[in-house]
Amino acid sequence: MEKNTDKGAGKGEKMLRKNFLAGIIFVIVLLILASLGLRTCTRHNKELTVPDFKTLSLADARALASKNDLRLDVVDSVYVKRLAHGAVYRQNPEAGAAVKKGRRILITINSMTPQMTSVPNVVGYSLRQASAELASRGLTIGELIYRTDMATNNVLEQRYKGRQVIPGSQVETESAIDLVLGLNPSDNITYVPYVVGYTAQLAANSINDNSLNVGLVKYDDTVKDYRDSLSAVVYRQSPMPVVSTNEEGEANVVGTRGVVMGSKVDIYLTLDPEKVVSR
Secondary structure, eight states, X not given: OHHHHHHHHHHHHHHHHHHHHHHHHHHHHHHHHHHHHHHHHHTTTXXXXXXXXXXXXXXXXXXXXXXXXXXXXXXXXXXXXXXXXXXXXXXXXXXXXXXXXXOEEEEEEEOSSOOEEEOOOOTTXXXXXXXXXXXXXXXXXXXXXXXXXXXXXXXXXXXXXXXXXXXXXXXXXXXXXXXXXXXXXXXXXXXXXXOTTXXXXXXXXXXXXXXXXXXXXXXXXXXXXXXXXXXXXXXXXXXXXXXXXXXXXXXXXEEOOEEETTOEXXXXXXXXXXXXXXO
């Protein structure tokens, strides 16, 4: 009877060990499955890189978003004259950001309908007054056309796309208005401003303020699209004023070049800061 009892006890202990080991294995399997499930739910280590949607048409942007398992939502629109209607102007998150699959990308597109403004009457204004008035209407100065007259820089005509434009006419914002200006032969010399380091728009404003026209505008290969062009700065200009550099590396114009009003200044732009050096 004792032998049978010992055998029974031995079998019981073995069963207990087996059950204990089975329980441990079951728990381990559950933990592994839970970890795998958690990784799947959170998409651990499966982040996506946001592509660059800027300047793409809305249809192309949606197709690219779908291809990358992302969602695209239009949240706003602006009007940018030099950007295609309906093209993506801004995005959030920016290109290159790491996001989860299915993330919403918020975009701002260029308006499908151009914004219009009325042309003011600047005939009789000085160049500086006309520039300020046009800017207040969302317009820019186009070409400065000089004609012999007793009053230098007095506006004689205003033109749009080569034709005289009637005050009150509706044109797209950011349109360029050409000005026909008086030029007294005894008062026809101006000086070339130093615009290295300026954006294209600031350079154009400075050149126009000095009674000169913007000539060639050339971007180097660092400028890929419209948004790049807004950030690019002038690294070379022609003609170039005489410039010296102080100990802090700041440029100082020490000589100016007299030119006839209405002459052209060519500008070359880049995103490479190493190119933007004083000459």
